[in-house]
Amino acid sequence: LAKTTQPISMDSYEGQEVNITCSHNNIATNDYITWYQQFPSQGPRFIIQGYKTKVTNEVASLFIPADRKSSTLSLPRVSLSDTAVYYCLVGAKGAGKSTFGDGTTLTVKP
């Protein structure tokens, strides 16, 4: 399983764009990159998933360079409610086993 490395914590202010980068140097050919958000005492919530290049949905964008050894989650115009822990997972799609890294604690300030 690919090991992931993320910054332990990040601070931002309301209305700013936040980019969280995850390193996964030993990603396998059939691995996908998935990002989750977790609030205290809740299960992780799916944010976005991608394989290469750029993926965008209604809440975030995911940028993956050609070598796929890293990925960047971009959250546009964050609000206080985006304060949470963000995890990137690397593994086979869906039923494939993935290992959670330490996650990034994002704190959004007013």
Added chain:
Amino acid sequence: GAVVSQHPSWVICKSGTSVKIECRSLDFQATTMFWYRQFPKQSLMLMATSNEGSKATYEQGVEKDKFLINHASLTLSTLTVTSAHPEDSSFYICSASGGEAQETQYFGPGTRLLVL
């Protein structure tokens, strides 16, 4: 879509008793379910992977006789913590994948277990 529920949301039990936690996929058929444990201020740790109708595959260091997992149907998996001790107190989270939700894992809300 892709909703996963857990029951109970929290449970308090005495040391030595057994506790069963249910994980259900409400709107899709989950061919695979995962069970995680999370201690305060830590990341999720995978305990086991279960496929419907098959025995669960446990991660190294997880006692299969203590954490009994049953995935008898495509919508239900159960985790039974047998002879619970205070050190088993934790946040247990399941995830499910399969059917219309085969693209990724969808997580339940978690179950807080406190063993006295």
